[in-house]
Amino acid sequence: MSIKKQQHDLVVLDMAGTTVADGGLVEQAFTVAAERLGEDPAAMIGHVRATMGESKISVFRHLLDGDEARAQKANLLFEDAYGELVSDGRIAPIPGAAEAIATLGEQGRTVVLTTGFARVTQDAILDALGWRDLVGLTLCPADAGGRGRPYPDMVLAAFLRTGAVEDVRRIAVAGDTSYDMLSGVRSGAGIVAGVLTGAHDETALTEHGAHRVLASIVELPALLQEFEA
CATH class of the missing domain: 1.10.150 (DNA polymerase; domain 1)
Known part of the structure; x- marks a missing residue:
């Protein structure tokens, strides 16, 4: 699928399986x-x-x-x-995830972390990883009217709350599940990227709308630059 070359200054990332390895x-x-x-x-x-x-x-x-x-x-x-x-300390960052998020910030992009968990669990994960200050906004379904993926609500909540872009086509979404892909597509995001560090394989991600499937989130900063060159 072709992607129009434009700046993607709002990046909405899933947590478990995408930026966080929770070991099942x-x-x-x-x-x-x-x-x-x-x-x-x-x-x-x-x-x-x-x-x-x-x-x-x-x-x-x-x-x-x-x-x-x-x-x-x-x-x-x-x-x-x-x-x-x-x-019990049984989670860890996906290797290179924190660095990739930092790189996205250095590229001038606003990064938002989202999850299908409740706020209390999301906060526990952020605390366990020391990620409270990693990004300026984190969202769970309750922050977006109660509907999680595959609805686009959390992506659109990120769009509305940050004001980082004026057009949903300037949003990039990345996740490891079919529902992440559906959420990104339904939001109108310009780039929807799947990653292979979590629940679903390349076929499932592509069938549900992924524009590109990456080995991990580490490849996302370069992908965005590729489509903005």
């Missing part, structure tokens, strides 16, 4: 949450893998047949379990 903690936390809820995690894990990147409350609503009370309880159990795993 999402699946582990889902397993813990399901067991604590009295459900069979083996019956849920296929859907969990297929919907990586979606807001977790939406995943639980589907898995629990729209039972809102149980979905909310499951979501809290998941966030608690994930927070416990994070506090």
Whole structure:
């Protein structure tokens, strides 16, 4: 897919799988949450893998047949379990991610980090990595009206809150899941890049709208410069 050559001064990046390596903690936390809820995690894990990147409350609503009370309880159990795993020091930056984000800033771009987790979990990750001051804005679904990916809301919230660009086509979005790609495409972002450090492979990323698939986020600064030359 051709990409119009223009400056992309707002960069919206996913966290887990894209800038953060969590070693499969999402699946582990889902397993813990399901067991604590009295459900069979083996019956849920296929859907969990297929919907990586979606807001977790939406995943639980589907898995629990729209039972809102149980979905909310499951979501809290998941966030608690994930927070416990994070506090054990079981996450790390994707190699070179912090440096890539710094390079994007040096190129004059505004970088926003987004997640499908709740704010408390996002903050726990940022604290564990020492990333509180890495970027000026971080967003979770609650910051964008409650809808996470594959809706475009978090990308558009970044657009509105930062005022970094006047045209959504000057946004670049990067993520590791099909839902990241859909969110970027639906927002009208000029560049939607997939990375192969997380949940989904090149075929899935491309089929859901990736303009380019990269080995990792480390390649993003050069990609943006390529399409702006």
